[in-house]
Amino acid sequence: MSTAHTDAHGGEHNPHLAHHFDTMEQQAGAAKLGMWLFLATEILMFSGLFLAYFVIRMFYPEMVLGAHEHLNKFAGGLNTVVLLVSSWTMAMAVRSAQVGKPNNQADIAKIKAFLAMTFACGGIFMVVKYFEYSAKFAHGMLPGKFYTAHLHGYDIPGLPHIFFGIYFVMTGLHGVHVLVGMALMVWIYLRAVRGDFSRQNYAGVENLGLYWHIVDLVWIFLFPLLYLVK
Amino acid sequence: MSQQPAHHDNNHGEEPNFYRAKRGIMSWLFTVDHKRLGVMYLASVLLFFLVAGILAIFLRTELLTPAADYVSASTYNQLFTLHGAIMVFLFIIPATPGALGNIFLPLMLGAKDVAFPRLNLLSFWVYSVAAVMLLCTLLLGGLDTGWTFYTPYSTSTGTAAGLAALGVFVAGFSSILTGLNFVVTVHRMRAPGQTWDRLPLFVWAIYATAVIQILATPVLAITVLLVFIERFLGIGIFDPAMGGDPVLFQHFFWFYSHPAVYIMILPGFGIISEMITVHSRKHIFGYKAIALSSVAIAVISFVVWGHHLFVSGQSEVAGIVFSFLTFAVAVPTAIKVFSWVATLYGGSIVYNTPMWYALMFLWTFTIGGLTGVYLAVIAVDVHLHDTYFVVAHFHYVMMGGLVVAFIGGLFHWWPKITGRFYNEALGKLSALLVFIGFNVTFGTQFFLGHQGMPRRYFAYLPEYEAMHRISTYGSWILAAGLFCALFGLLAAFSKNAKKAGNNPWNAMSLEWQTQSPPIEHNFHETPHVTGSPYDFPEIDKSGGVHH
Amino acid sequence: MLLNLLLGPDPALLGTDAMSASPFSLLPAASTNAQELDNIYVAVTLICALSFVLLIGAQVYFMVKYKKPAEGHRKTSPITHSGKLEFWWSFIPTLILIALFVWGETLYMKMVTPPSDAVNIRVTGQKWFWTVEYPDVPGAILTDELIVPKDVPVRLTLTSNDVIHSFYVPVFRQKKDAVPGRYSNLWFQATTVGTYPLFCTEYCGDQHSTMIGKVHVVERAEFDARLAEAAKLEPGEGESMADFGARVFDRGGCAACHSIDGSAKTGPTLKGKYGAQEVLSDGSTVTIDDNYIRESILEPNAKVVQGFTPQMPSFAGRFDDRAITGLIEYIKSLK
Numbered sequence A: 001m002s003t004a005h006t007d008a009h010g011g012e013h014n015p016h017l018a019h020h021f022d023t024m025e026q027q028a029g030a031a032k033l034g035m036w037l038f039l040a041t042e043i044l045m046f047s048g049l050f051l052a053y054f055v056i057r058m059f060y061p062e063m064v065l066g067a068h069e070h071l072n073k074f075a076g077g078l079n080t081v082v083l084l085v086s087s088w089t090m091a092m093a094v095r096s097a098q099v100g101k102p103n104n105q106a107d108i109a110k111i112k113a114f115l116a117m118t119f120a121c122g123g124i125f126m127v128v129k130y131f132e133y134s135a136k137f138a139h140g141m142l143p144g145k146f147y148t149a150h151l152h153g154y155d156i157p158g159l160p161h162i163f164f165g166i167y168f169v170m171t172g173l174h175g176v177h178v179l180v181g182m183a184l185m186v187w188i189y190l191r192a193v194r195g196d197f198s199r200q201n202y203a204g205v206e207n208l209g210l211y212w213h214i215v216d217l218v219w220i221f222l223f224p225l226l227y228l229v230k
Numbered sequence B: 001m002s003q004q005p006a007h008h009d010n011n012h013g014e015e016p017n018f019y020r021a022k023r024g025i026m027s028w029l030f031t032v033d034h035k036r037l038g039v040m041y042l043a044s045v046l047l048f049f050l051v052a053g054i055l056a057i058f059l060r061t062e063l064l065t066p067a068a069d070y071v072s073a074s075t076y077n078q079l080f081t082l083h084g085a086i087m088v089f090l091f092i093i094p095a096t097p098g099a100l101g102n103i104f105l106p107l108m109l110g111a112k113d114v115a116f117p118r119l120n121l122l123s124f125w126v127y128s129v130a131a132v133m134l135l136c137t138l139l140l141g142g143l144d145t146g147w148t149f150y151t152p153y154s155t156s157t158g159t160a161a162g163l164a165a166l167g168v169f170v171a172g173f174s175s176i177l178t179g180l181n182f183v184v185t186v187h188r189m190r191a192p193g194q195t196w197d198r199l200p201l202f203v204w205a206i207y208a209t210a211v212i213q214i215l216a217t218p219v220l221a222i223t224v225l226l227v228f229i230e231r232f233l234g235i236g237i238f239d240p241a242m243g244g245d246p247v248l249f250q251h252f253f254w255f256y257s258h259p260a261v262y263i264m265i266l267p268g269f270g271i272i273s274e275m276i277t278v279h280s281r282k283h284i285f286g287y288k289a290i291a292l293s294s295v296a297i298a299v300i301s302f303v304v305w306g307h308h309l310f311v312s313g314q315s316e317v318a319g320i321v322f323s324f325l326t327f328a329v330a331v332p333t334a335i336k337v338f339s340w341v342a343t344l345y346g347g348s349i350v351y352n353t354p355m356w357y358a359l360m361f362l363w364t365f366t367i368g369g370l371t372g373v374y375l376a377v378i379a380v381d382v383h384l385h386d387t388y389f390v391v392a393h394f395h396y397v398m399m400g401g402l403v404v405a406f407i408g409g410l411f412h413w414w415p416k417i418t419g420r421f422y423n424e425a426l427g428k429l430s431a432l433l434v435f436i437g438f439n440v441t442f443g444t445q446f447f448l449g450h451q452g453m454p455r456r457y458f459a460y461l462p463e464y465e466a467m468h469r470i471s472t473y474g475s476w477i478l479a480a481g482l483f484c485a486l487f488g489l490l491a492a493f494s495k496n497a498k499k500a501g502n503n504p505w506n507a508m509s510l511e512w513q514t515q516s517p518p519i520e521h522n523f524h525e526t527p528h529v530t531g532s533p534y535d536f537p538e539i540d541k542s543g544g545v546h547h
Numbered sequence C: 001m002l003l004n005l006l007l008g009p010d011p012a013l014l015g016t017d018a019m020s021a022s023p024f025s026l027l028p029a030a031s032t033n034a035q036e037l038d039n040i041y042v043a044v045t046l047i048c049a050l051s052f053v054l055l056i057g058a059q060v061y062f063m064v065k066y067k068k069p070a071e072g073h074r075k076t077s078p079i080t081h082s083g084k085l086e087f088w089w090s091f092i093p094t095l096i097l098i099a100l101f102v103w104g105e106t107l108y109m110k111m112v113t114p115p116s117d118a119v120n121i122r123v124t125g126q127k128w129f130w131t132v133e134y135p136d137v138p139g140a141i142l143t144d145e146l147i148v149p150k151d152v153p154v155r156l157t158l159t160s161n162d163v164i165h166s167f168y169v170p171v172f173r174q175k176k177d178a179v180p181g182r183y184s185n186l187w188f189q190a191t192t193v194g195t196y197p198l199f200c201t202e203y204c205g206d207q208h209s210t211m212i213g214k215v216h217v218v219e220r221a222e223f224d225a226r227l228a229e230a231a232k233l234e235p236g237e238g239e240s241m242a243d244f245g246a247r248v249f250d251r252g253g254c255a256a257c258h259s260i261d262g263s264a265k266t267g268p269t270l271k272g273k274y275g276a277q278e279v280l281s282d283g284s285t286v287t288i289d290d291n292y293i294r295e296s297i298l299e300p301n302a303k304v305v306q307g308f309t310p311q312m313p314s315f316a317g318r319f320d321d322r323a324i325t326g327l328i329e330y331i332k333s334l335k
């Protein structure tokens, strides 16, 4: 009766199959379901912040309107484009893995190239953010009790320190997600170099892709809500 | 004995159990074996239960007399805050999923492990980091906000509320990861033949719990993160002095923490279903209703949070809507309670320690649930809110509900976990003492609360002394009972403890079909499931009325 | 008696004559709302008790009847479910719960809708005392004391100066949070003359448990007299300035933070302070003289005593020069 057991582990044993799964399909299915659930938690976490944002906006519509004028729409728009492009390159990376033949250098090179492009987009996004943040710092448009823009000659009506509080928390948390995504890209890139990914095993790239799309999606909401209130 | 047993060995004679499969401290600290992780969770949660329980005994001792006698006001405030925070975040929420869930979920599914064993290890370590952070608040000025962290008090107090908020944030991650792991495990790792209607109810309960963990915890995470940021950056979202809204925090907090009370109790429901059936040799009554009502509770629990804010200044309409929805959550719970009692009908009931705890649960949890109905009546809650009535209500559901079920579950599965029997006499004595002590401690508090005794008071009007005294005496009996339980369980490790064998209760679910304690890979061969886990051989199939 | 031994000596009552010393008797009901609320409370209790008795009764009956025989097991019932039974035990509780909801909601609407002719009183919570102001009687400001007329609806407007507090009078069965930056309302109509406790029920820090005041329900005529008395804060005929100061001290709620026996509370003790040197938080020292005390009362946070936090509210506008002189004389007298 021990057949069930030997079957699972015997025969052709894919080196990427963990001991506690019976088949690669089971393993990939689990990884994907797990990732979707994780993304659900990410979305819920950001929803909390969006809710806080809407409450503030409901309380102080004029203030939010006045304060948002001071965000750099061009930089925000540029970053939106950059992230959209990165979504595409990421999707291409996943696609390349899904169709790639095992141990085929040309296919691996494709995965690597698209990952590198996505990484570069992430980098551009962060650099733009850096300049945006620096400008805000220089003008004293800081969160909460650090807010000193009035000393720099900016006269925003109401309680703009709350707007900048929520602005920095939301974009900051999003920025952290971008950085985490970029770190994961390095890891997946190294695994691609090692030849881990092909149509037989692409769960890693696919999950990274899902994560990256969610990070983009959050920005797609952040941009109009923060930069384009009107 | 070999370090790495050959697990493809067809000789089933004496394969080492999971404790012995590997050796050395590292093989524990970095294990990915769900059973070892479960045992480590068990040790940790029991430690925190002990710590928080001892804090509770200090609390009660201070409350023996109306005057301020043993501790100062600020010490008392830290005592109840740490008591509540440790009990909730480090004990009751991780207890059943982390300990019993980890050990038994894969076994009950006939799986070799959870879906993501390394993630499981990560959850444990994240949990440990959170625990260290919460305990470190003791060194950094204590924590005196109450477990609810209401702003603006929590953003203005001089104590270590920032660190505590981060600690809760981290604990939340552990909880999310565990929940995620379990949902995937239940979906993808079931043995052949293990259909959804053949899942043990414990699995259903853990599954419903995991769904709530995934959906609610992120909101808590962001809430406490905002408290943390508020303390350091003063962003002002919750701070009225800066134009923010302190009641918004309460909405955020309870949006998590109300579903969290079902994170606490649902696994308890699962344990009870297993114990009642096995020890009465009866098929569970209303399998579908019990399984689906867990899911119903999980869903409704997301829309009742406002019943904690009836007097906070939320709009009257909101209050009324929340009151209505709160009643709605009582119905699926009632269905479960009735089904358990109906399960006893026509059984052959064995009175051992786990069964005594299960029967005790029906008593204590029902009182807890029914007093929840008082609080759901919005007008009555105006009077009872933040009095000892609420304290009594939530101890009846948490201590009398989950903790009683959990301890019962420990006795029930102890033979499987340790391979040996606990001490039955001590076990039964503990059940008796816990029953008496518990009801004396918290039963009196309903009267206190109805007479207006506010909670979180370290000194009180002398009118309340009599009841407080009785309550304190009760807590000592309760503590004695719990120590009996502890020693009763520890007795399994003594030399002359009886060996348990694979299936001492003649239970049908899969965890009993393997060695006690289980081998490292759970089963010698993947089991095939052919029927309900509640089809006991004693059931009279000969001609009784079938429905 | 055994019970007495167990419970210790009879507790001395805190002068709140209407609180019951017996744990089993219910609280007195001293407002119109309280009586209605008690009805619903009793109804819920009956329903819950009945459900409990039925449920646990069945459980105990089964436990006795279906105990396992001494030898082996008896054959057990094959029942796995029963649609009919399950329907009824879901349906009946649902009906009961809906009835309770409707009743509770109706009463609640009454509890939160004050009649338009109610007497207005403003209540402000602050760590850790209540300030009660009567807008209709200029100058009538009380601390930790609420005087209300019997049989007249009273509407309180609550707010807080620092963190959330909650205003709770058990004998009225009424409660509402006092939230900083907001106003909330609570109303009642007292029915029984007497003095009752008033609690803070939202945790608000160290002295949360001492944030207890008194509610005096008095006849309408006496109400007006007492407010008039409270409004005039003047030295009486032949009263020494120090005695007058003691009254101001009492009225101002200074005792919530300052002891006169040498122990530190939220603020430093005032015993033996006059003429002494005080070290401030910036390390400098001052001599406590008339000017310093005056400043401490009007601008308390200008100089903060070492080891304390700037928590004292300003009393500017509340006390006139004579009251302040009284306070100074009183503090002088605290040897």
Ligand code: HEA
Pocket (backbone or CB within 6 Å): B148, B261, B262, B264, B265, B307, B308, B326, B327, B329, B330, B331, B333, B334, B337, B365, B366, B368, B369, B370, B372, B373, B375, B376, B377, B381, B384, B385, B386, B390, B393, B394, B397, B398, B401, B402, C047, C048, C051, C052, C055, C092, C093, C094, C096, C097
């Ligand atoms: C395990 C945790 C747990 C569980 C299961 C519950 C279950 C319930 N709780 Fe409780 N609750 C808490 C933990 C829990 N609670 C905690 C921790 C707090 C306070 C936190 C704090 O402030 O610190 C709290 C506070 C709390 C409040 C707010 C009180 C206040 O602060 O003013 C309310 C108000 O509605 C409430 C209601 C309920 C209801 C209606 C249920 C229902 O789900 C109960 C349903 C069960 C039954 C009803 C019994 C069985 C049914 C029958 C026998 C059928 C017959 C019944 C009838 C016909 C009535 N709870």
Ligand code: HEA
Pocket (backbone or CB within 6 Å): B046, B049, B050, B051, B052, B053, B054, B056, B057, B059, B060, B080, B081, B083, B084, B085, B087, B088, B091, B092, B145, B146, B147, B148, B391, B395, B398, B399, B403, B407, B410, B441, B455, B456, B457, B458, B475, B478, B479, B482, B483, B485, B486, B489
């Ligand atoms: C799981 C949740 C839980 C549990 C189990 C308990 C258990 C107990 N609680 Fe707790 N309590 C809370 C959660 C819990 N509490 C919360 C959330 C609050 C609110 C805090 C706040 O206001 O912020 C609170 C507040 C609270 C108060 C109100 C304080 C106040 O408002 O001023 C009181 C007062 O009586 C109290 C008493 C007790 C007592 C006597 C126990 C006893 O049951 C404890 C008995 C336990 C022991 C004595 C330890 C013995 C353990 C062992 C021997 C090891 C275990 C091993 C095995 C049995 C295997 N608790």
Ligand code: CUA
Pocket (backbone or CB within 6 Å): C125, C126, C127, C128, C164, C165, C166, C200, C201, C202, C203, C204, C205, C208, C209, C211
């Ligand atoms: Cu004020 Cu508690």
Ligand SMILES: [Cu+2]
Pocket (backbone or CB within 6 Å): B257, B258, B261, B304, B305, B307, B308
């Ligand atoms: Cu709740």
